[in-house]
Amino acid sequence: MPKYNDINPAEWKSYDDITTDSLWIIEKRDNSGAHNGDYHGNFVPQIPHQLFSRYTKRHDWILDPFMGSGTSLIEAQRMERNSIGIDLQENVVGDVAARIATEPANGCVATAHTGDSRTADIGQLLAAQGIEKVQFVIFHPPYWDIIHFSEDNNDLSNTATLDDFLASFGEVIDNTTQYLEKNRYCACVIGDKYADSQVIPLGFHCMNVFLERGFLLKAILVKNFGETKGKGNQQGIWRYRALTHDFYIFKHEYIFVFKKVK
Numbered sequence: 001m002p003k004y005n006d007i008n009p010a011e012w013k014s015y016d017d018i019t020t021d022s023l024w025i026i027e028k029r030d031n032s033g034a035h036n037g038d039y040h041g042n043f044v045p046q047i048p049h050q051l052f053s054r055y056t057k058r059h060d061w062i063l064d065p066f067m068g069s070g071t072s073l074i075e076a077q078r079m080e081r082n083s084i085g086i087d088l089q090e091n092v093v094g095d096v097a098a099r100i101a102t103e104p105a106n107g108c109v110a111t112a113h114t115g116d117s118r119t120a121d122i123g124q125l126l127a128a129q130g131i132e133k134v135q136f137v138i139f140h141p142p143y144w145d146i147i148h149f150s151e152d153n154n155d156l157s158n159t160a161t162l163d164d165f166l167a168s169f170g171e172v173i174d175n176t177t178q179y180l181e182k183n184r185y186c187a188c189v190i191g192d193k194y195a196d197s198q199v200i201p202l203g204f205h206c207m208n209v210f211l212e213r214g215f216l217l218k219a220i221l222v223k224n225f226g227e228t229k230g231k232g233n234q235q236g237i238w239r240y241r242a243l244t245h246d247f248y249i250f251k252h253e254y255i256f257v258f259k260k261v262k
């Protein structure tokens with residue numbers, strides 16, 4: 001089987017930093033270098049770091065269609081991987097380009113683009129880099145409407161219903177994974193939400209959108225979830241509400257890993 005990472009089986013005992021367990025407890029965000037946690041709704045750099053270690057090689061190309069503050073592009077560059085990011089918000093894209101420029105280039109390309117990932121001409125973005133395929137796609141979509149990222153109607157966080165959200169997410173999957181090399185991997189980071197007195201299992205709904213398209217499910221990883229900026233100072237009230245009602249406070253999110261086999 002062709003190699004999809006740089007792990008040397010003969011040195012398997014030396015990879016203490018690479019996790020192989022399905023439960024990811026990450027206590028502290030990596031805030032080194034250009035990484036910072038300022039963007040509301042970002043993920044910790046350790047998520048792309050672990051995924052890129054397991055599923056990509058040096059100089060591979062990584063696509064992030066929900067780039068946000070560019071956490072995965074920064075991490076890719078640090079790990080000597082090339083990356084292409086797309087986000088709907090022009091101002092966010094400008095910030096990413098400026099922050100990446102503060103990191104050593106490491107002989108890599110990291111390009112940030114403004115666009116709607118459902119319809120963006122990704123073939124053209126790849127052609128501009130002289131490539132036809134990418135070797136990994138990392139998806140970190142809005143968790144439906146939990147955080148409204150913009151006023152833009154094309155923003156997945158502004159979709160009116162769960163079905164609309166999943167349909168739009170499916171369009172992003174189709175528009176991006178057509179450029180994912182066969183037998184390589186993609187991952188989706190997503191949490192659940194609570195509405196109308198019940199859990200909306202967004203994670204499993206999104207997982208199904210991949211399964212319907214014939215991707216192989218390789219992992220369901222559960223990652224702990226720290227205090228968000230929004231809820232940070234409301235711990236007491238949420239504890240009171242949970243204790244006196246019938247729900248639990250979300251403390252985890254999912255990372256689903258898929259293999260493209262057709």
Ligand SMILES: C[S@@+](CC[C@H](N)C(=O)[O-])C[C@H]1O[C@@H](n2cnc3c(N)ncnc32)[C@H](O)[C@@H]1O
Pocket residue numbers: 039041042043044065066067068069070071072086087088089092115116117118140141142143149150154155156157
């Ligand atoms: C959960 S955030 C991603 C955060 C990112 N992983 C980080 O660490 O900063 C989701 C992003 O998706 C973007 N977005 C929403 N709908 C989009 C669409 N149709 N096309 C491209 N980006 C979109 C939002 O602007 C937001 O920045």
